[in-house]
Amino acid sequence: MAWQSESIMARRGIAKGARGAHHVITEKDQGKYHYVYGPYVEPVLTIDPGAVVSAETHDAFEGAIKHETDSPSKILNFPFLNPQNGPIYVNGAEKGDTLAVYIESIVPRGPQPRGTTVVMPEFGGLVGTGNTALLNPALPERVKKLEITAEDGTRWNDKITLPYEPFIGTIGTSPEIEAISSLVPDYYGGNMDLPDVGTGAVIYLPVNTKGALLYLGDCHAAQGDGELCGVAIEHPTVTTVQVDLIKGWPIAWPRLETKDFIMTIGSARPMEDAARIAYRELCRWMAADYGFEEIDAYMLLTQAGRVRLGNMVDPKYTLGASIKKSFLV
């Protein structure tokens, strides 16, 4: 991880990139998983900046969908969906700071077939939903149970195998006074479903309340842009992250850094507003930290910006806008 020593996390974080204590949150440690991002529960763990945390995450259905003959609409009990580990209290974190989370590894766990994806009524990008409320009949329900290994990926069918490209579907800090469903992505992170939030990346999250209260869960073994039917390849994992704290760096929306690019992440409806948020944040970041005038950043992004669509199915849609570090000169 050579590049990470040059990351913003390493340069500005309190722990300066040094790996601290290693904590583990097993299913048993976690006990009750959470369905909202909020400040109204006790932390499951308290850490210092630099600490490494390995968490046993559930899949988005908390393992409830076991067979291809199961009916998701009968089994699932809204709003008790998308269970989250946490919250993790980070010592010293206060409103106006930023949490840096390096994603060290994501390892599938649990008995095979570990992977699940479904089509269910009123959910998905190409069907009527509770928001795009229509009178058309629903599609039939469908469940696929899938074998996943880190080495071989996801066996989709006899002909198709999807490489294992895991990422954290839902990660974020607590809002200050709100407690928001873990199905929602917003300024504090949450259910962004953005494949760039994968192994080797650093995600930066705004701290809104004392201790930051980091939550995470909902890891995907693979996902296309947009998470079209609403359900990626959901699977339980052991996810390991290193957490650092950047004091006095207030950010309005999540940011992400890899070896090659920096990215800002916006979540909103309609989708163009998610793109506007992401790109405006990127203009502002380039202006604040890389010596651009805002209008020059705007003009350069017109020629060199890149967009990744996270989800087009959640209560807000998520897009990341990025620029290569090689242009930040």
Place this chain on the structure above:
Amino acid sequence: MAWQSESIMARRGIAKGARGAHHVITEKDQGKYHYVYGPYVEPVLTIDPGAVVSAETHDAFEGAIKHETDSPSKILNFPFLNPQNGPIYVNGAEKGDTLAVYIESIVPRGPQPRGTTVVMPEFGGLVGTGNTALLNPALPERVKKLEITAEDGTRWNDKITLPYEPFIGTIGTSPEIEAISSLVPDYYGGNMDLPDVGTGAVIYLPVNTKGALLYLGDCHAAQGDGELCGVAIEHPTVTTVQVDLIKGWPIAWPRLETKDFIMTIGSARPMEDAARIAYRELCRWMAADYGFEEIDAYMLLTQAGRVRLGNMVDPKYTLGASIKKSFLV
């Protein structure tokens, strides 16, 4: 209130329209006002179905904007905006029930000039905002302080007086596990800013958690369709409502009834999704309770439906779709 004896509230509510005990929530009783709709605080009051409650509401700025020379962006402290009375615990209310709230009266209170409206940065229907995130410079801030009486209305300037047409800007029940900013409208009500939620109407709200946990506040002395600049004529009031409980009538979104029409209320972005929600709910209501086939309701609403735009400025936009009772034959 002759018609109300024929209302759904009177016909299906536990109290059958009978006025129960009268409770008062003064500023002192309320103590701390609330900025989220959620289940994580103690009720300020517990009532039986049929009870009448008079609450001293604050204006949306909790009275902090006192002079036309004040700077809203300096004074206001997000997310501590739009203070709400409540929550009121309704005995017997459970998930799947519906609360019926008859709006008996709204009376302005407090020293003159009691009314406030403002233009502030990043907020409003004709400016860039945090969601429609743009690089354009902001408009200048503006504050108007306004004299309001129930008799004469709001004195806008030497030439224009706006009639006193008060309504409750924000009213709703608690979500089951979420705690959502009182700036947001959604399926449980909240910051709908819909002028039809005025004196003489009954609003029906879904019960999501034990006791329903009714909140209300943010009364407006007048408002145009859409609440264009984001701030109606905000004013403190004594607002009196009668609350009843309809068991076993699960509704997905708020509904409203007056002498002449029934209305369903949707909140979403983009605006067409708010319209779809409202109209689909109205189709479903007409099918469930008025003998229509859903497709016949759809066709009749095409010719006879009416739409009221509540707000085009809040985190979700709100629209009401209605049909005259005279067509429900």
Place this chain on the structure above:
Amino acid sequence: MAWQSESIMARRGIAKGARGAHHVITEKDQGKYHYVYGPYVEPVLTIDPGAVVSAETHDAFEGAIKHETDSPSKILNFPFLNPQNGPIYVNGAEKGDTLAVYIESIVPRGPQPRGTTVVMPEFGGLVGTGNTALLNPALPERVKKLEITAEDGTRWNDKITLPYEPFIGTIGTSPEIEAISSLVPDYYGGNMDLPDVGTGAVIYLPVNTKGALLYLGDCHAAQGDGELCGVAIEHPTVTTVQVDLIKGWPIAWPRLETKDFIMTIGSARPMEDAARIAYRELCRWMAADYGFEEIDAYMLLTQAGRVRLGNMVDPKYTLGASIKKSFLV
């Protein structure tokens, strides 16, 4: 029509409200009806400002749907839909001028049942469409044929009769170099489906090309806000309008005037953009002609503006924003 002598049309039009020659465009005169608004065809009629024109309009299906057992999807031949009378060349009209069109009368014609409404696949406000492209199965097709008289209205069924509240669904001028489907509403007018464009109103339309080239058609016997299923009560009519020309009054979008209010009309997707267009135009109009500062107009419309939803089904959605003349002091 006392108020019309005080209308902008009468005050600023070349003919000053005086009724000129009366022209008639019968079906035979029209010959080929048109399916685009554009400058690439010969005018069917040339008039002087002040002239009155009575046109025999077809229904939106050109009379092709005759029976309730007909299948619209088999009979209709896209893009040959929504046939229009015209274009009418107005002497003296040039780019930058405005056409004023007073809607004098709309009279149903043709054999009974004259009225038609339908539900058809991939069209309507509560179904997936070619734009909101989904995988859900379609609703069944439905056709209703309806008896209409000006006196008694539309007989919907044994129990329901809709009052005759006719308006022109589609009216506008030609774009300068484009030829746009008559299914589309835009800055030049077109398929706005806005019930305020009815008898007794004056609509103002921007002139984009020499002669203005006025088209009209698609009269509705009644329509709810939003034209929910996509098809109002379509019927053939004799529609009579008086046309005047206002020189040197460039307007960006259609405007409308009645005895009591002025209105601006916006068409766009998503729906909030239609609202923004309409309200911004109204701010600008109040600033240009009624002595307001733009920001004061913005603040007053927040308290006193009204919104009418025309359609939520056409390629662009249409909204009118209005303010009472009594506030324009």
Place this chain on the structure above:
Amino acid sequence: MAWQSESIMARRGIAKGARGAHHVITEKDQGKYHYVYGPYVEPVLTIDPGAVVSAETHDAFEGAIKHETDSPSKILNFPFLNPQNGPIYVNGAEKGDTLAVYIESIVPRGPQPRGTTVVMPEFGGLVGTGNTALLNPALPERVKKLEITAEDGTRWNDKITLPYEPFIGTIGTSPEIEAISSLVPDYYGGNMDLPDVGTGAVIYLPVNTKGALLYLGDCHAAQGDGELCGVAIEHPTVTTVQVDLIKGWPIAWPRLETKDFIMTIGSARPMEDAARIAYRELCRWMAADYGFEEIDAYMLLTQAGRVRLGNMVDPKYTLGASIKKSFLV
């Protein structure tokens, strides 16, 4: 061009991938460039399937912006923007067929600095516009003139050089009866501003009228996803394409093929509708030609689909949805 012999163009086109006659359209040959996509002008050239055409394209401003001190808002004369070569009449093409256009080369031409990009009022992804109509003040105008060579790319400033990654910003066939501004993208192609429409790709376009009437222009030397400020690196070129005709393959929206993937292209507002169009078309294509059931395609695209944002600035936004050919087994 080994892969192209396996392309759909080669397998299903009339010319079977064989290169036919080579035609040239110089500026002089073209004479008047066009600002609408429509059937109301004479073809500039008639070709047989298989023919190769080299066209001298103008930049989007027809060369009118020459200096960094120029004011675009004063110089540009809407709607006379985005000049197009063509139309090219393809012998044998009829409604219901598909045109296949292989993009052979794009070579910059004209005196240096050949490249132009600008920021201008009411246009762009991070500013208020004619549709997202706001009251905020505009950004200042800005013009950048840029040196471009095929070898070295675009010299942005002393530190940044953008690689030459040219593509055709605007390409399409004529609608059947409409004539639409070349600023608009839609089902027939047009101003898609999608970087995948570059050298080495084949784009498939629906034929809507006899002869297909192919237009093209608006080549970009580089562009970021979304074309953020509304203006890529515009430059004049010699663009060479090979055109073939696929009989009896009706497609609803443009499609694209490269060595590695197939893509469908949707254009709409709001942006999610562009994504829905693109992904639904891809589901349908996979079902029609690659042996998938539609719902299986939907589920696989959820895990393996990719999205490219073309523009978020034109009258409709454009997105391409793609899947690797390696998954089409």
